[in-house]
Amino acid sequence: MSHSPTLSDERTRTAPPSRRPTNTTQRRQRRAAYLFLLPFGVVFVTMLVVPLAYAGYLSLFESKLIGGEAFAGLANYGRALTDPKFLEGLGRVGLFFIVQVPIMLGLALFFALALDSARARGSKAIRLLIYMPYAVPAVVATLMWGYLYGPDFGPIAQIARAVGFGTPDFLSADSILGSMMNIVTWEFVGYNMIIMYAALRSIPAELYEAAEIDGAGQFRLAWSVKIPAIRPAIMLTVIFSIIGSFQLFAEPSLLNAIAPDAITTSFTPNYYAYNLAFINQELTYAAAIAFLLGIVIAVVSYVVQLAEQRRERQEMRQS
């Protein structure tokens, strides 16, 4: 079986377009392009860049209920880096990412491949069913699962009791993270599956023909042709999942209502920032935490991408 082309091969083959405008038509087109970009630019600057800069500025101050705000330099960042609550929260979402994301994306990939192989009957209905949880808002999903997890009247506990397994406690301090992983997986498998499935549909038919001529079966086809071909799409879901995991907020904040002793105010960094701002009224410290979290996500995303690129390059060299 021959080496299949990947996206990077494609890219190296395409020459970068000339950047210099050569005539008036091109100049006019460029102006039109900027004009079209303007609305986005305005929103981007006012809604993202300005607030971002302002939050960064705020995070340099110290605020107290008595005495108000005073410039504090990087003191908030120093405090955050030694704040066990922030670091524990970061560790928790890190663990969440390492355990939950492979499960979720593995399932998504499995379903995408299964649907694409067209072996499954009624694939449209199945696709919809798997995707449907994503259409349920996180708030509703969490409330629903909160009910399912209930120790007295929750259906899972009732069934477990009926068959003599005792009462499982999904909402204790030890099991709450796992319960949350389950909710998030349920919510997002379909979403990631659709991204992968769409990428699978755009694989050129020649590749399949070539593989068939080489005598590849369905499994071999999936492993050697399909997965490599949709690697950029998988990468995209990984990046989204990094963002999602580290920003975990809706689930802990809602489950807090039914399991308040299992979920601390600093359960995840984002939830911590929220509580700092709105409960403790420490806005500037919350801004610093949020900023730091953003940096952590950027670094993790970058490292993951870098690793992927290095692997791609290595593969190219080998072939």
Next chain:
Amino acid sequence: MIKKTRRTALALVGGAVSIGLLLTGCTPSSGGGGSTENVSQDDIDKAMTTPTKLTFWTWVPDIENEVKLFEEKYPAIDVTVENVGQGLPHYQKLRSAIEAGEGAPDVAQLEYQYIPSFVLNESLLDLTPYGADDLSGDYVDWAWKQVSPADEVWAIPQDVGPMGNLYREDILTAAGITEPPATWDDYAVAAKAVKEKTGSYISNLGATQAGQMIGFFWQAGVKPFGYDGKETVKIDVNSDDAKKVASYWTDLVQQDLISTDVDFQDQWYQGLASGKYAGWLTAAWGPIFLQGTAESTSGLWRAAPLPQWSDGEEVSGNWGGSSDAVLASSKNPIAAYELAKFINNDEPSAMKLATEQFLFPPQVSVLEDPAFVDQESEFYGGQKVNSLFADISKTVDTDFEWLPFMDYVYSTYEETMGTVIADKGDIAAALDEWQDQLVKYAEDQGFTVE
């Protein structure tokens, strides 16, 4: 790819900090208080006949009916009622609007314990120049003290929550208990009998319900908090008296005679309706609330005063209740004050609040009105529940103060006390940790801790 990463990274940082940005208007609110000169009747007449628009933030359902009475009396005033959420979300939005310097309402509902935090950042209007002092005699003493801890009046009382004991007569009878326990010692004995003979818990201690525990403290004469209105706070949640209360509950919890489910959640609602709990130690707003929650058990419930620490005593605490305050930023302070006053003080309006919205009244006149106290409640086997709580209301200790950061007090209660109660640990020991966290926070925030 790299370009994309950068863009994503930027978006990420943006998303992450957006929370911090909601509240970032840096202009401090314009100083509260206002002039100390009294407002004359002419000023009031002029203000009440000038076309004015007011905004009123409250979560009381159908309070539009009371507002309508106000608008009928003062046709020039147009009131917009907005419900921005109950409890915490309400205060968060209020603080955001105050910080931002715009968007805050003229009149806002405030629970008593949150008043000091808004006094602290000078967000409330002192109502004395508007004649609020004259209303002091209209309310039960301790409720008035809640809105006017010193010389100023910060809000008009709307409802209160003196505490009592709601219990299932049928379950207690089945356990051989014919009278509601008069003392806490009796209550502990009864708890054992109920658990052994019926399998029910005599009641539930909401693991994270600071309001209920603070109500018990209040009854026991504990004064955990204090605030001088300026920079000095008193924090004493681990006093000997508080530990006495905590040890009592530790005992019952550890013997599994009291459940510790989180209250106001599905699990708990079902527990009330199914007889898992044979009672609920709650406030005066509880009877009506329970009636909606445990409809199927109508007629089986009775109401009684809280058990007492020593025989023959008659003392209660308070849990909940709220008031309506005028914000210092209001451009129409006179009309705003008149609205807050009218809703809660005007006879028909106050009566409506008590009988249609079932807010337990702080007004003496309503508490003495036969139309209110003589109501017989079918759910409680025909008992005159209002009358009972009206009597209890007179037994609530007058001097109970709050800290100017109750959000933090409650959230640390959840983390220190709540966890220990849920794990059946030593609640009295958890008081020490709670104390430490509160003191540290207060000092970090620049307060002098007494």
